[in-house]
Amino acid sequence: MSTLYPQNNASRMTIDLGGVWDFRFQGDESWQPIAVPASYNDQSTDPRFRNRAGITEYRRKITLPAAWKGMRVCLRFDAAAHNARILLNGKEIGFHRGGFLPFEVELNGLMRPGETAELTVETDNRINHDTLPIGTEGETAFFGSDNPGIPAVEAGKRMQQERGINRPAFDFFNYTGIQRPVRLVATPRKYIRDITLVPSLNGAVRFSVETAGTDAPAHVEILDAEGISVARCDGWEGILQIPEPRLWEPWPGTPYLYTARVTYGDDLYEQPFGIREVKVEGTRFLINGKPFRFHGPCKHEDSPFHGRGTDPCLNVTDINLYHWLNANCFRTSHYPYAEEMYQLCDREGIVIVDETPAVGMWASEQYGWNLADYHLQVLKDMIARDKNHPCVVMWSLGNEPDTDSQPEKAYEYWHPLYEAAHRLDPQDRPVTVVGCQNRYDRDKVICSMDVVLINRYYGWYNLSGDLEAAKYAFRTELEWWETQHKPVILSEYGADTIAGLHGAVAEMFTEEYQVAFYEAMSECLDERDFVIGEMPWNFADFATCQGPMRVGGNRKGLFTRDRRPKMAAHWFRERWKNL
C-alpha cells in the first residue's frame, strides 16, 4: 500500500474512473445511474436514498490499457463511505473500513493489460458503536427527546428498531457512497511507496523514501517554485540542504512551496512541501517562530447535489471565500477531508487543524466499546496521508467526547492516542482533542493537550437569547482557563440563523442575533492573551439529520449553503481585516 496521492508524470499514469456508474440497493433487481464521485443520497427522489441503512452496490466496467504491460497496477479509492467491499468479476478483492481515508487494491495477477472486467463496489452506510463516526444503535435520538418510558413512544421505537434504523450520533447528514475520486493507477513494478519530508527553518530537509525493491538507492532533488534544482542527494534517507531557504508562511504571507523530485529506478514522484516550523511555547502557538492567531470558521464537506462529494470548483470557491473573509484557517470538522483540499490550502496559505472522524463519542459508555485500536489505526492512516502538508499545523484526535463524567477513564483512552500522534508524526505537530461544553473543572483530557480547543454555545444552547448572561458565564469560564496556563482556541461557537430573517431587536435566529452573539463572544475573547484563536461554527449552513432543533439543516453558517454571506460574514470580514 502506498500513501502517495496518485500522480501523472513521465513514469506514472492514472485513469480517472469518475462519471456515471450503475447503482442499486443490495436486494434490488435493476440498476440505475449514479454520479461518481458524489454522495448518492441527494441524487434521486426515492426516499431510500436519504433513509435506507445498509449496503449499496456500484458497478462499472474497467479496462487496463495494453500499454500498461509490465507495470504495477492498482485501483485507488480516495475514500468510500463508510465501509467498502471491492469485487472484480464478482470475486472479492479488497475491503476497507472507514469512509474518509484512501486505500488501494492491487490488480496485478487479477487482470492483464488489455483486459476488461466488471468492477463492483459495495458501500455500507451503517454507523454504530464500531464505526467512526459513531451511530447511536437505536438509543436516544440525537435531537429532541424520545420520551423514555411512555408506552406508545416505546412501541414506536420498537417498530423503528425492527425496520432497522441508523441514527447518527453527530450533527451532520450521514452522506455516503463513493464520495471521492476512484482511479486506476500504474507505476513501475519497482516503485516509490512513500516519501517523508521534515524541513527546518535553516533549510535542512530530513527525508526518507520507502521503495518496493531495493536494488538502487533513490535520488532526491529539490526544486524551487520556479523549477530550479536547489539541492540533491542519493539514498533512502538523509538530509538535504536548501541554500537561502524561503519559508511557507500562512496567509497573508507567502506560502512558498518546494518540490521534492524523487526518482527510483524507472519511477518518479514529485512531492510538494513547504519549509515551516510549528511549536507551542507557553500560551503561544508559533509558526516559523512568530505567534499565530487562528481565525477562520470550521467547515464541512457539504454542498447541494454533491452532498459530501469532492468538487474542485466548490473547494476553490470556498477558499476564495476564506480570503474574502480575511480568514486564515479551518478545522476539518469532523473527519479528514479530500486530499485536494489540503493541496489547495498548501498553495493558498490556509492553515488546517486536521481531525479524525471520532465524533459522536458523547456517552461515557464509549470507553467500554473497544474502539481504541481502530481509532489508533485511523489516526495513523490520517497522519500517514497528510504528514507532508505544510498547511496542516495540528492534529485533532476527535470532536466532543465525554471527558468529564468519568475523567480517569477518559484520560486512559485519550492519552495513548495523544502520545501516538506525537510518535507517528515525523514533524511532531501539536496535538489536541476538541472539548464539548462540560464540567471543564473536572476534565483531565482537554487540559492535557498541547492546545486547548473548546466548543462553547453560551447564549445559544444555554442562556439562550440572553447575551449579557452568556458573556458573564463565558468570562467566568475564561477566568478558570487563565489558571491553566495553556493556549486556548474557541473551536466552535455559533447561533442558528435563517438568512433573511431580521429583527430590530436582536432575537434568536435573526441575522442581527448572529452578529450580536459574535460581538458578545469576541468581547470576552479579546480580553485574554492566552486565547489564540476563534473558529466560528460554521462556515456555511449544512445538511444534517432531521429533528425538532433543525430547520432544513444546521443554520449556523456565516454563509448560506449556496455560499451567500449573511450579515455575520460581513461582520467577521471587518473584524479579521484588523487582526
Ligand code: BDP
Ligand atoms: C457541536 C458539534 C457540531 C454541531 C454543533 C451544533 O461539535 O458538530 O453541529 O455543536 O449544535 O456540539 O451546531
